[in-house]
Amino acid sequence: MKRLAVRNLRLCTKDCLCLYVCPTGATDTENSIIDTTKCVGCGVCADACPSGAISMVPVQYPPQQKKAEGVVALANALAESKAVQEGMARQLAEGEQAPGLFRLLTAVYRSVRLVNEDLLREAGYMLPQSANSHKLLKSWLETPPSPDFPVEAAKQLLERIPCNETE
Amino acid sequence: MSKWICGICGYVYDEEKEGVPFRALPEDWVCPLCGAGKRLFSPQEGQQPAPPSASGPISLQGEWTELSAGALSAVCSNLARGCEKQYQEQEAALFRELAGFLAAAAPPVPDGSVDRLLELIRQDLSQGYPALTAAAQAEGDRGTQRICVWGEKVTRMLEALLERYRREGEAFLRDTNVWVCSVCGFVYVGDSAPQLCPVCKVPDWKFERVEGRR
Ligand code: SF4
Ligand code: SF4
Ligand SMILES: [Fe+2]
Numbered sequence: 330m331k332r333l334a335v336r337n338l339r340l341c342t343k344d345c346l347c348l349y350v351c352p353t354g355a356t357d358t359e360n361s362i363i364d365t366t367k368c369v370g371c372g373v374c375a376d377a378c379p380s381g382a383i384s385m386v387p388v389q390y391p392p393q394q395k396k397a398e399g400v401v402a403l404a405n406a407l408a409e410s411k412a413v414q415e416g417m418a419r420q421l422a423e424g425e426q427a428p429g430l431f432r433l434l435t436a437v438y439r440s441v442r443l444v445n446e447d448l449l450r451e452a453g454y455m456l457p458q459s460a461n462s463h464k465l466l467k468s469w470l471e472t473p474p475s476p477d478f479p480v481e482a483a484k485q486l487l488e489r490i491p492c493n494e495t496e
Numbered sequence: 497m498s499k500w501i502c503g504i505c506g507y508v509y510d511e512e513k514e515g516v517p518f519r520a521l522p523e524d525w526v527c528p529l530c531g532a533g534k535r536l537f538s539p540q541e542g543q544q545p546a547p548p549s550a551s552g553p554i555s556l557q558g559e560w561t562e563l564s565a566g567a568l569s570a571v572c573s574n575l576a577r578g579c580e581k582q583y584q585e586q587e588a589a590l591f592r593e594l595a596g597f598l599a600a601a602a603p604p605v606p607d608g609s610v611d612r613l614l615e616l617i618r619q620d621l622s623q624g625y626p627a628l629t630a631a632a633q634a635e636g637d638r639g640t641q642r643i644c645v646w647g648e649k650v651t652r653m654l655e656a657l658l659e660r661y662r663r664e665g666e667a668f669l670r671d672t673n674v675w676v677c678s679v680c681g682f683v684y685v686g687d688s689a690p691q692l693c694p695v696c697k698v699p700d701w702k703f704e705r706v707e708g709r710r
Pocket of ligand 2: 333334350351353354356363367368369370372373375
């Protein structure tokens with residue numbers, strides 16, 4: 330499987346071993362992002378990095394796991410409940426004058442959003458490359474949900490992210 | 497003498513060691529590890545809490561192929577995270593743009609209140625999670641079981657914190673901080689973030705402090 334090196338800037342301690350070992354100079358860039366056009370995927374930099382800052386990622390991801398319909402239906406129902414809670418907590422926070430409750434409600438809507446993201450990830454939206462993600466983006470392109478919907482963003486995503494499943 | 501286990505982080509309260517029966521602890525006693533309230537503890541004897549399969553499936557209206565704008569916003573912000581993990585920053589930004597639009601497009605909630613919020617949270621705990629856990633177990637879907645374990649704990653904590661706020665009001669949060677685990681959403685009230693997230697085990701720097709209104 331073809332792979333590419335990526336550097337996690339939060340972990341990189343700038344001790345530069347990867348610059349010495351890379352056979353193509355891909356790791357030596359002005360913005361610290363490894364040059365994908367130069368990287369040949371040999372993995373030498375990842376092995377050499379003392380900080381574990383470089384990962385080798387596949388160019389093509391395997392299809393995500395299929396989910397049972399019954400599980401997805403229940404997950405979606407729970408996701409709708411979370412969406413209402415998030416909206417409600419956000420709305421309440423916006424109108425809240427008491428400083429403590431404002432912070433608590435802010436924490437609630439952020440928390441609920443994180444939980445919902447995790448829920449939906451497991452309910453068929455793990456990978457941006459998945460057939461589900463593509464189906465969603467395409468549906469927005471074909472019938473935008475509202476006149477001012479950011480159709481251009483959906484279009485660009487479809488162009489930039491290849492689908493890794495046959496629909 | 498018995499032991500009581502924190503339902504959030506697994507901390508064990510040993511009555512013998514502490515010298516105070518668990519039930520005799522004051523009502524505002526909280527878990528020394530994760531800050532969960534007394535109610536979130538259960539006695540160790542019964543071992544695991546009852547398996548959540550009993551409560552039966554919740555009723556579904558219509559086909560759940562169409563998600564609402566609010567849920568779709570979370571789909572998009574989740575896919576933005578997926579792009580970030582793959583180091584695709586531009587794609588992540590595009591998904592975030594969609595997520596932002598959809599969040600703004602979600603209709604306002606007409607009857608919002610802290611009580612109503614608590615009701616919805618309790619409904620997830622009594623119906624949503626048990627039903628989803630049972631279905632995931634039946635299918636051997638361990639990914640979904642994981643998010644049920646995490647999500648349920650996080651949701652229980654939200655219930656406990658909102659209840660405590662209702663009892664104690666602003667005094668509960670005066671001179672202390674509110675933290676959110678940026679990975680699993682666990683909310684913690686205390687001066688500093690826990691060293692490890694009691695739910696997903698990430699280190700304290702993954703916690704974000706909730707800022708007050710400026
Ligand atoms: S070897 Fe690792 S730590 Fe050193 S500069 Fe390269 S990525 Fe950063
Ligand atoms: S994988 Fe090989 S070619 Fe690519 S950046 Fe690392 S050392 Fe250079
Ligand atoms: Fe966490």
